[in-house]
Amino acid sequence: MAKRKTKWTEEKIARYLKDGRGSGELDKYLPWLTNQDFASLGRTHRPKSWKTNRKMQLFSDLEYSYMYILDWAENVFDIREQFPLDRELTTKIAESKQIMHSKVTDTETPIVMTTDFLITLKDGKNFSYLAKSIKPEEKLNDKRTIEKLEIERQYWENQGVRWGIITEKDIPKSLWKNVEYIHKSYYLEDEDLLLAKLLYKELKISEGTILMILDFFDKKYSLEQGTGLSLYKYLLAKKELRVNMQEDINLRAHVSTIEFTELNDEENIS
Numbered sequence: 001m002a003k004r005k006t007k008w009t010e011e012k013i014a015r016y017l018k019d020g021r022g023s024g025e026l027d028k029y030l031p032w033l034t035n036q037d038f039a040s041l042g043r044t045h046r047p048k049s050w051k052t053n054r055k056m057q058l059f060s061d062l063e064y065s066y067m068y069i070l071d072w073a074e075n076v077f078d079i080r081e082q083f084p085l086d087r088e089l090t091t092k093i094a095e096s097k098q099i100m101h102s103k104v105t106d107t108e109t110p111i112v113m114t115t116d117f118l119i120t121l122k123d124g125k126n127f128s129y130l131a132k133s134i135k136p137e138e139k140l141n142d143k144r145t146i147e148k149l150e151i152e153r154q155y156w157e158n159q160g161v162r163w164g165i166i167t168e169k170d171i172p173k174s175l176w177k178n179v180e181y182i183h184k185s186y187y188l189e190d191e192d193l194l195l196a197k198l199l200y201k202e203l204k205i206s207e208g209t210i211l212m213i214l215d216f217f218d219k220k221y222s223l224e225q226g227t228g229l230s231l232y233k234y235l236l237a238k239k240e241l242r243v244n245m246q247e248d249i250n251l252r253a254h255v256s257t258i259e260f261t262e263l264n265d266e267e268n269i270s
Helices: 010-018 061-072 087-096 137-141 143-158 173-186 190-205 210-220 227-237
Strands: 076-084 114-123 126-134 162-166
Touching: 061 076, 061 114, 061 126, 061 173, 087 143, 126 143, 137 143, 143 162, 173 227, 190 210, 190 227, 210 227
Parallel strands: 126 162
Antiparallel strands: 076 114, 114 126
């Protein structure tokens, strides 16, 4: 499907606001930009987030990999991507710092600036916010990029929200690749929950490599080959089983490398 033209007008911005772009939370949030109306310079991605329970609108490989870091983090409650900043405030900041605000060339319409991720953190009953701009490190040598980042930084400082820049050096490769590997297995069909419980028990009482036990499990219960692996990924995604996620997931590792979450009630596996 062809992407829409991205030329901004006051009418278009008013329509986006009326449509609720940039408002809502969790699965009700509507990003200001979607991959249908933004001509990205990089690849676009739409993975379904564990945290938001909706498909995310991501415009680069860096945003894609960082989303997996956020999905894995236990203190992340919500993720709002392509979050719009108040134009009146960003315009005033730009004027005060003598920085040119992004505008449409022929109409002089100020463009709505966005922050790549506005993250809601939860600590017990307390909530706080964290804003992150995602940029390749090489872009940080570009004067215009730095100017726009300065407007963004000042905007969030004025809002009392912590803000920072994430580059490829800040995203642990093994961690995000591991989360990507198990990510789709988070959503398990109800009829497979009993099998997940059985595999949990099987791994806990068995000896040998993880792969050997998974293969044995498939044969023991006359399952399609690979079922045990899918269930293992599910248990990792739900953190019922834990391995060192800072290293590549190794199916040939001994089962003793797995940490088993102690459950008070077997129904906790869901």
